Amino acid sequence: MTTLLPGMKLDNHGFEKLQNVSSSIHRFFHVYSQTAERNSGWETHRVRLNRVPGYGFGIAVSGGRDNPHFASGDPSIAVSDVLRGGPAEDKLQVNDRIVSVNGVPLENVEYARAVQVLRESGATVSLVVRRRAPAPPPTAPTTIKLALTRNGKKEDFGIVLGCKIYVKELTMRARDQLNPSGQGLCEGDVITRINNTAVTDAMTLKEAKKLVDSCKDRLNLVITRELIREETVTNGNYQNNYSSLEAAPHTYPNSSEAMSSPYSISGQNLYVAAPVRGDRRHDDQPPRPPPPRNDDYYSSRRQLYEEDGMTNQRNKPPSEPRLISFQKEGSVGLRLCGGNRSGVFVSGVQPTSPAAMQGLQPADKILKVNDMEMKGVTREEAVLFLLSLQDQIDLIVQHSPDEYNAVASGQTPGDSFHVKTHFHYTEPTEGEMSFRCGDVFHVMDTLHNGTVGAWQVYRIGRNNQEVQKGTIPNKARAEELATAQFNATKKEMSGNDAKTNFFRRRRSTHRRSKSLGKEHWDEVVLSDSISKFPAYERVVLAQPGFVRPVIVLGALADVARERLLAEHGDKFASPKMDSTLEDSKSKPSGIIRLSSIRSIMERGKHALLDITPNAVDRLNYAQFYPIVIFLKADNKHIIKQLRSGLPKSAHKSSKKLLEQCQHMERVWGHVFTHTITLSDANINTWFSKLGELVQRTQTQQLWVSETKVGTHGTIKLYQKNDKLNKK
Known part of the structure; x- marks a missing residue:
């Protein structure tokens, strides 16, 4: 309402101007209040949820005036759980404070009152929640060019250089040993003391390694870490939509933003999600809220699930296998995760694709494709097989959300097997590791970065421990390289007529081995032979x-x-x-x-x-x-x-x-x-x-x-x- 001062008259034009000024003032204070709220560490969000059979609203709440936060005494009604796959997923987060439900305020109310309001809210609920504002991202590094001068060679530039010894990489053995004890060691941590020896700027990397190697059974480290270590979940070269499939791409907010890039071969596309492993720093599933801090947890002795039996939703057994049949139209329209260790799972389905129309959905475990059993199949093999199919595709799938979540969260590895190499790879492609015949690798991803061509591996060193992480050529490339290497060796060894004649005679040595003189045996000792081994065993x-x-x-x-x-x-x-x-x-x-x-x-x-x-x-x-x-x-x-x-x-x-x-x-x-x-x-x-x-x-x-x-x-x-x- 606009109040006029005594003696003031407004025509229509003046009244409209006053209304515009009033609206601007309201907008200013609204933005100002939001900014002030954000600066205080909180944000306000409005969320609309629909009740879904079997899920309810898909949340659990705790708190209340009669059940305040055990440490801070905060009586707010807080979200204590958000069910995967439920209507609240990607909309609400654990520790969101519920301010109101359908306009009914829930501030400073008892727990029972909050439960009653939520239960009586009907099929749709409109929530106003307060959420902790995310910490500002760290300032991006800035490259600065500068110049210093001096008057003579005897005068210095006024700067002293130093170097730091830091943790470059952690193997699974170290992670498995530290995680149960709650000790944290991260890549990038600066080491300040090794056992009883201080690590100074003057210490070389060789000296530091010597200190570590000299330890018998126990290594004590003192480290320093930046106060703000912001792990940014990025998609690298991943694409966040299906743009290569259609002229008008479909984009997916939130849930699809962390999905992997499409894999493309021969004009066809099969979309695959990058795999996960227990030590992965990046999660390729839809972004989850950060773990709540210790002072954010509410007592969990009283919680609300919106439907009977919702407490068993997490451990629900896999459904019965079902048949999904469809005609392939250009691309398969799927993203896959998992591998030979966990099984192959659907992590994404392109909307409007034939597979989606027939009911294929994320968390479906693929048991069989046409006549091929998928047990023990790597993710790369599954992708290539699906791409090779023409026209009709018959899938036997089983909805297994618990198994899928274990793979997606990194609790269960997707691909996991070991290979021994049977050729030398001494001039690797940029970014790949070199190796010699007889080296052993632990393969943990047969579709590195979502594309065919490279495997992500750990090199197995002395005492059969994982010592170095990197990539090597995949099986198909390795076979090509091994064949080319053998042919080159054979050609080199056939360089002169004498050796050529010897190798020709050698084919029948089992019939006339007596004819081999000393000089020929020397050549047999040093000659190569056609290996029956594959490139990777x-x-x-x-x-x-x-x-x-x-x-x-x-x-x-x-x-x-x-x-x-x-x-x-x-x-x-x-x-x-x-x-x-x-x-x-x-x-x-x-x-x-x-x-x-x-x-x-x-x-x-x-x-x-x-x-x-x-x-x-x-x-x-x-x-x-x-x-x-x-x-x-x-x-x-x-x-x-x-x-x-x-x-x-x-x-x-x-x-x-x-x-x-x-x-x-x-x-x-x-x-x-x-x-x-x-x-x-x-x-x-x-x-x-x-x-x-x-x-x-x-x-x-x-x-x-x-x-x-x-x-x-x-x-x-x-x-x-x-x-x-x-x-």
Whole structure:
């Protein structure tokens, strides 16, 4: 209402102007009050909710005049829980203070009154809530260019430089150890003390690492952390809509903003949500409110759920499997999460897509796609299979919100398996890790950043611990790289006619192995072979469960074998060479069959093998997993010294042996289990160390193949035996 002063008259135009001024004043005070409220740490929100069967309004409340906050005494009615998938999700947050319900004030009322008002509010409720204002984001770093001058070289610029030792990365082992105890260590924390040693600006990274490595069983750290550590949830290159599907994109406020980018191949799109892992710092699910602070919690002894049985909503068992059939129209229109460990889940469905029309929804677990079972399928494999389908798609799905939430929150890993590499990757693509043949990785994401091409992994280091996080080529790229590497090696080895002729003759060695002279055996030792392994072999860490064969390589290999058989005949035995003829006078063929090795293992002894390094790969493929120990000599003098006193028939050129060993280490180093360096210091102890290494290695776990192969004498191992050279 507008009040006129005595004697004041207004025409229509003047009255309109006064109304405009009045509206402006109201708007000013409204904005001012909001600003003042925000500055005081609170914001006011108006929320409209519809009651949904089975959910009610999807909230629980606590507090009240008779049940105030246990610490601060605040009597406000507060939201104590918001159900996932309920009507209040993404609208209300835990610890929102309810000011009014459908215009009925709830400030300073008893708990029972708040319950009554909510229950009697009908099918729709309009809430006015107060919410803590989010903390202002940290100021973005600013790049400043400046210049300092000095009058001469003896004068400084007036600044002193220093460096800090900080936590660059945390492995899962450290996180799992710290989290239960409530201790927090974050990437970026600055270390000020390691055990009892202060970390100063003058300390180098090498010195700090040396301090850490010198610790025996316990490492004590003192760290400093910025007071404001704001973790910003970003989507990186992710797109927040389905714009690549249609000319007019559909955007989704809140719930779709954190979904991953579409994966595109051959003009088709299948949308996949980036995976989660327990240590992930970013959550790819719709943004959740930050955890309430300790002073925000209300007593939970009295809560309200708007429907009977709502307390069991969280632990509701999965529904019955159902069939979803639709015709593929360009794209599948899905986002997927999960993987081989958890199962594959639908995390997003494009509205108006055929799948959505048939009732497919987020939290559906995909059990079967057409005739393909999805158990144990990685997320990448699921994506590629769905993209490969044409026309009709039949899905068997099961709505499993609890399992889905565990995957989405990072409690359950999606993809999780280990691989052993069988090729060298020494010149990686930018951003990827290099590796050598025989390295082991823990794969935790087969669709890194929502696109096909790279796997996110942890490198497995000594003691089988995760030591480095990064990315490596996916399976398809790895197979291409491994094939190209083999072809390049084969071409290089076929560079001269002599070697080319040798490799051609080598194809029939099992029929005429007697023709291999000493010079040819040297080439066999150092040559490559076609590996039967895939580029990445799926492996698990396990006990071998059998007595492993032993292979000794290097300059003293023949001496070591003879001594092991002579001095430890109760633990070692040499397999017999195969004779292809029934005539007892026939000479051995130089071929060792797996059945001969197996018979020794069954007697509880190590089969001591004299075979070429490329035969080690065949033994590993047959899953015999030999213990390979390389006797390394740094110079020819130590070889000559250790071989002195041997029979004349065992005399060999020290120089030639050294060259062969160096070449062997360079080409076949990845098959070595252990290396013993021969030197003046261990002339009398190297043999005892060899026995100890074999015994200790036998008791240790090793990475073995996930799948079993048939090994019934189908693989032949060619023995390196100088007696074969005699006519």
